Amino acid sequence: MDAILSVRNLNAWYGEKQVLYDINLDIPRYHITAIIGPSGCGKTTFLRCLNRLHELGQGNKVKGEVYFNGKNFKGNIYDPKVDATEIRRYMGMVFQKPNPFPMLSVYDNVAIGLKINGIKDKKKINEIVMNSLKKAYLLDEVKDSLHKSGASLSGGQQQRLCIARAIAYNPEVLLMDEPTSALDPIATSKIEQLLVELKKEFTIVIVTHNMQQAARIADYTAFMYLGKLIEFAPTEELFETPKNELTERYITGKFG
Amino acid sequence: MRLIDEGLQKLTSKIIRMAILSRETVELAVRAYLNNEKLTEKIFHNSETLRILQDEVSELAVELIARYQPVASDLRYIKSCMEIAYGFSRFGRYAYDIMQVLEVFGDLSKCDHTKLIKASETVHKMIDLSIEAFINKDLNKAEEVEKMDDEVDDIYESHLASLIKEKPTNLNCAVSATLILRYLERIADHASYIAEAVLYIIKGERRPRK
C-alpha cells in the first residue's frame, strides 16, 4: 500500500484520561479512509492527532509517531524539531459544524489560506480561489455573491465553502470530522459526490458516525472502539465479512 | 431486538415452510414413481406453492435490504435465503418433472428400481441434512451434504455408463430411469448449494465451483 500517513503506537490523553491506546494504522494515498465507531471511541481525537490539533487543548498529551510521506515533508510529524504549524499546512480540516469566517467574505474565506502560505500575487490568488470554489461544486451558486459574508450561505453551501477553503492551498490530506452530520440529506449527498471526486487529488480521512456513509464512499474503513483500533479493511470486506466479532456486532447494530 | 430482527424471523419461517414442503414434494414424487400412484395434482399444487413462496422470499429480502441496509452476517443471511429459496423451488419443479415422466411412460412398477431407490434415499438424506444445517447453522452437516452429492453423481454416471455398455432390454425403464436419475442428481446438486450457502452465512466463504 502506498501509505501517505503511517501511525505507529499512537496514544493520546485528555488531561489524565487516556483516550487512544496504541493505534497502528496506514492511510493509503489518494483513497478515502473512513473511521467509524460508537460515540466516545476516540475517532475524532485520532483525526485531530493527525494534524497536531489535539495537543493544543489544555492538558492534552500525545505519544507515539505519525510518519507523513508527503511531497514537501517526509518524517515523523511529532518529532520535537518539527513545527506543528507547518504540518497543518499539509493537511486541510473540515469540521462537523460548518465554520466559515463570518467576518470575511466568501472570496476572502478561501483566499486567507493562500495568504498564510505566502502567495501574494493577486492574479494568482484569484485564479486559485475560483478554481477551489469550482472544485468544491460551489462556484456556480456563489459567483454573484463572492463579496457577501461567509455566513450568509446555507448550511450545505457553508460546508462546501469550508471544503474550498481547506483545499485552496493544496494540502495533501483532507481530514473531515463528520462533515455532513449537521446537513440535510440532499446537501449530504452533494458533498459525498464531491469527496469521491476529490480523492483523485487528495487523500481523504473521514470520521463518520453514519455507517452507511462509510459504506457509500470509503475505499477503506477502520473501526475503533474504546480508544483502540479494532479492524481495518477495504470497505466491501469489512461490511460483508468482518473478521472481528466486535466489528460484526457494531455494524449489525447489536450494540452501540 | 433490532428493527431488522422481525423481518429476518419472517424470512426464516418462510424458508422453513419451503423446506418442509419441498422435502415432502420430492418424497411424494419418488413414492409415486415407485408405487405407480397418481399424485400429479398434489405435486403440481405444491410446486406452485413453492414458486409463490420463492417470490415472497425474494420480495421480503429486497424490502429488508432497502429499508434496513443490512451488513455483514445479516446481509449474507438475506442473500443466502434468496439462493436457498430458489433451491427449494427447484425441488418442487424437479418433483413435478418426475411426475411428468410417470405420465408419459405409464406404469413402471415392473422396472428395476435398485439404483433409483439408492439415489432417492441419498437425496432424501441430503435434503434433510441441508435443512438441518441451515436451521442449526451446523457446518459439519453442511460438509456431509457436499460429500453425499458425489455419491448421487456416481450413481447417475454409472447408470449412463451401463447403458452405453449393454443395450437395455426395456427401453421404457431405461429412459425413464435415466430421466429420473438426472432429476435426482439436479436435486442433489441444489441440496449441496443450500449447504454451501450455510457456509457462506456463517463464515463468509465460498467454495470454488467444481
Place this chain on the structure above:
Amino acid sequence: MRIPSLRRFYDLIFVSICVIAFILAMIPLAWILIEIIINGISAFSIQLLTNLPRPAGVPGGGIANYIQGTIILVAIASLIGFPFGLFIGVFLSEFKEHKLVPIVRFFVDVFAEFPSIVIGIFVYVILVRGEIFELFGVQSICIGAICLGPMGFSALAGSISLALLMIPIVSKSVEESLNLVPVSIKEAALALGMSRWRTVFSISISYARTGILLAYILALSRIAGEAAPLLLTVLGSYYWFSGLFDRIGALPLAIFTYGISPFEDLRAQAWVASLLLILAILFLNIGLKILIRRRFAW
C-alpha cells in the same frame, strides 16, 4: 376556583412594583437631564465655543480651551490606554493557560474598582512631584535629547492618569469580546496552518472587532467626564493648550471650579459645559455605537 384571578392579581402587583421602581429611579436622572438642557441652552452662545475664559464679571468669556483640553487629554489617554488595555485583554482571553493570568486578572479587577482620586494621587506623587525620579536618584531620565523629569501639573500627567483609569475598562471589555469568539472559528484558523499569534490578531480580533471598538467607546466616554484625577495632575488652565508639559484646561474641571463659584455668569458657563459633556457622551454611546455596528458588524 379563585386561583387564576389571584395569580393575575399578584402578577399585576409585581409588574406595578417594577414600573414604580423604574419611575422613581428615573425621576432624578431625568430631572438632571432636564435641568442641564434647560440651563445649558438658556446660557448658550457661540462665543462660549470660541472664546477663552475671561475673569468673572467681564463679558465675552468662553470655554473653548476647556473643550480643546478635554479632547486632547482624552485623545492622548486613549493612545496610551487602548493598546495596553487591548494587549492585556488579549492575554487574559487567549492565553488562559499561562501562569501569570490569575495574577494579571486579579490586578485588573482590583484596578477597575480603584477610586479615581487615588489614581490621581498616585500620578501626582510619582510624576507631578517626581518622586519616581528621586527614587532612582536622578533629576531626570533622558534618552538622547528627550528628557523625562518631574513634570509638575501637566497635560501628560493628566493623560497618563486617565489612561490608567482606562486600561482596566478596556481590558475587561476586550477580554469579554474575545471570549465570545467561538472555538470553532479559532480551530478553523489553526487548522489552516495559522500560528497562534496570527490567529489571535487576524481572526479573533477581527471577529470581535465590533465588541472591541465598542469597548473603546465605552472607555472614552468614561474618562471624558472624570474630574478627580485631573484635579491632582492637571490642576486646570485658562489658556489654550501649550504643550504636553504645561497645564491644560478640561470640561470637568471647569464644571467643578465654575459650578461652585459665587459668580452668576461663571455658574451659567458651568451649565453649558455640563450640557456639552452630556451631549458628547450621548453622541459616543448612542450615535457612534450605531455607526460602528453598521460599519463593522458582519
